[in-house]
Amino acid sequence: MSDFDDLLAGLDENENESDETDLDTKRQAAFEARVDTYIRAAMSPKLAKNKRLKAIEFLGESGEPKAIPTLVRIYNNDKDPKVRQAAEYSLGMFRALDDALDGPQADHALDLLSDIVNEGQLGHRAKNGPYYIALGILFVTLIIFGGIAAVIASSGGSIGGIGTPKETATPSQTPLPPNADAVGAELRMLYTDLINDAALLQQQMQVAGRGESINCELEFTQPSAVPVPAGLTEAETADLTVIADPLNEAQVSLAQLLSVFQQSCNSQTAIPREDAADYGGTIVDIQRNLNALAADISTLPEEMPTPMPVQPTATEVIATEVPTEEASPTIDVTATSEAESVESADVRAMQQELVSMQVIVDEMTSFRGGITILLQYWNDVEFTGSTLGCREIVPTIPENYVLPEGM
Known part of the structure; x- marks a missing residue:
């Protein structure tokens, strides 16, 4: 058992639920409760340091935006350098996830996040509809x-x-002053x-x-x-x-x-x-x-x-309008x-x-x-x-x- 299994007692959902939609809803609720538990663990000064570090690591892996303010608060205010470093690393994981979702592997990243939530292991990405709109x-x-x-x-x-006209520039005989x-x-x-x-x-x-x-x-x-x-x-x-x-x-x-x-x-x-x-x-x-x-x-x-125009040499001019016989384009x-x-x-x-x-x-x-x-x-x-x-x-x-x- 992991160090945090005792904190998550009672969160496992009935895997045999016949209604798939209802099961997904329960899994989502269990995941949200799990994130809340780890947020409290990360913020608790009475908890052992190694458990706080594992909680902070989990929050970074979860991909759940609600954990970001907690991680920022820890990074800004915690007195322990290792704890602040762990919070910084977890915040960097959020940025990496954001980059993945904005890149060519977005669909694959979303599929992985969905699988993680359904399996009850790591985190869940917030709904992206309003974000992308x-x-x-x-x-x-x-x-x-x-x-x-x-x-x-x-x-x-x-x-x-x-x-x-498309003219090819030729060097001047005398450089311009x-x-x-x-x-x-x-x-x-x-x-x-x-x-x-x-x-x-x-x-x-x-x-x-x-x-x-x-x-x-x-x-x-x-x-x-x-x-x-x-x-x-x-x-x-x-x-x-x-x-x-x-x-x-x-x-x-x-x-x-x-x-x-x-x-x-x-x-x-x-x-x-x-x-x-x-x-x-x-x-x-x-x-x-x-x-x-x-x-x-x-x-x-x-x-x-505007530079002084040099006497133009004969160049081909492609007209977009057909000139009349009396007038030639200049x-x-x-x-x-x-x-x-x-x-x-x-x-x-x-x-x-x-x-x-x-x-x-x-x-x-x-x-x-x-x-x-x-x-x-x-x-x-x-x-x-x-x-x-x-x-x-x-x-x-x-x-x-x-x-x-x-x-």
Whole structure:
């Protein structure tokens, strides 16, 4: 007999029940009672340490979301390092289960969970219907706008029904001189990318600081530094250097923190909570320095300047409309470049919106996110009749996300 068999006396159900539905209901109730028993055992300071550790291990293997608040409380407050470590491991098992259910093996994982519950051995995954409905709305929006951004980025635009010619760029005989507006536009883009990456990384450090698992599927821009080239006038060099130096310093600092984040993902080891708090403080300093540059950044060009068109060579033009005999189509190279610049700006704007929506998804599906907590409360009511969730703090639900006008 295991150490906890005596705690679970009376929970075995009649295996010979003829009504299969009723039998499943009884097994589910027995499992819920078993989870409650192990929760009490894990929280009991009077219980032997080895029994508490086994109870915590069981809760992690159970896959039952109602155990998550108990494990988080133990991880945050228990004085015994081994007990906290066991709670951290069990919380990691919940994250691994969540990843499996979101991956290609979801059906297989659900079948295994169903078999475990019916056999009365390990845990049970909460009903996923409301979970997938809530996620589905957000992910469909992400997919739609991601597809639009990809189409804009990859397609060659057409103007006035006339196909844009496909030209092969040839190197100039003489390199173009440095352009202060082009450097300024690059610095502005670097500033925007650093702001977005810093906000996203700060959110992940807050997650790690709460003892939760970071989201290793996030994609960061990770921009490169933008040097001020030689060949500009003395005044242009001075004006751009004042902005470029602090931006490049922020880029180096943020790249180091992103390296720590990536190492944690690659090694599948959690970022220590104390370290996460220190990293978060460093990111706050980076964000403060970036905000101090906002006024200077506002003076920089928003778009890359349109280069002076080179005398075009003869190229094949594929028209989408049949021209009349009197008029032959002409190509406005300047208009084409301007249209491509506008498309590039639209892509960047959409990417920023995608990042914002991804942050909402991560917050709602985290261990203490609104979806997880509400599912736990409803499961308590449905399976045990408990309404303790009514006295808990109401989880934060983000406001409806509204896309900017003109998007």
